[in-house]
Amino acid sequence: MTLTVSEIRFRRKARQLTRLKQAADQGENQAFEIDWFDYREIPKPEIVALLRERGWDYRDDDLGEAGWLLHFVPGEDQGANGKADAQRRLQADLHDAEMNPNGGYHLDTSQYGPVSYPEIRGIVRAAGLTVATNTQTATGRTLVLAEPQTTVLTSAYGPFDPKADPPSKDLDWARERQRLWSKQFNRQIGLGFLHGFVGLFALAAALTSDPSDGSGHYIAWAVATVALLLFIRAALKGPDVRRRRWEELGHLLER
CATH class of the missing domain: 3.30.1370 (Ribosomal Protein S8; Chain: A, domain 1)
Structure with missing residues (x-):
């Protein structure tokens, strides 16, 4: 009898659940960890809920070359x-x-x-x-x-690496300026993508159109030219924003 993929995964999950329960019941008193790759058929929330029932509270996880380790500690008294x-x-x-x-x-x-x-x-x-x-x-x-x-600051505002021990007032000012400069830089990146896409699309239309088709051919060339010029402008303004940011904040930040 040939099993379907769903049936194979169901049986595999059942075996992994059994192994997980046994491992949890045999865990040491102070800490318990598992490699999620050994229980990949079990969703993480289900692993956490199952181990909580067996007296282990989730602490954190560590994804490395050796595996994806989930760390648990003895559960606290819920009273x-x-x-x-x-x-x-x-x-x-x-x-x-x-x-x-x-x-x-x-x-x-x-x-x-x-x-x-x-x-x-x-x-x-x-x-x-x-x-x-x-x-x-x-x-x-x-x-x-x-x-x-x-x-x-979040990762959306780019790397922020201040020099050692700047005054907290200066550091907060630098974070605020970093946020504003990053918004300007991200805006140029977005405009660059938009104008580049429109410019290439219009250029392809212009190259494949026939001048005898009328004004459409020349409109495509005009749109392509304007869009690509705006793309170049955004591509040049992005590095300029970075330069001006460094001129203002460089005395507080590491390179």
């Missing part, structure tokens, strides 16, 4: 004592939190399992911090926290 312990741990972590050069502090809410998200928000506010970004994950949320009235 009042466990929740209070998680709240105290969160308060201590926030008290010692250090902002990264981009102005944010990354917080994985799954590390404080018994504490609800509204309660986490309250503890964050009590610590004098704000939530800059909130990303839903398979195991909870990843929050980027920041000090009030400061600029937080």
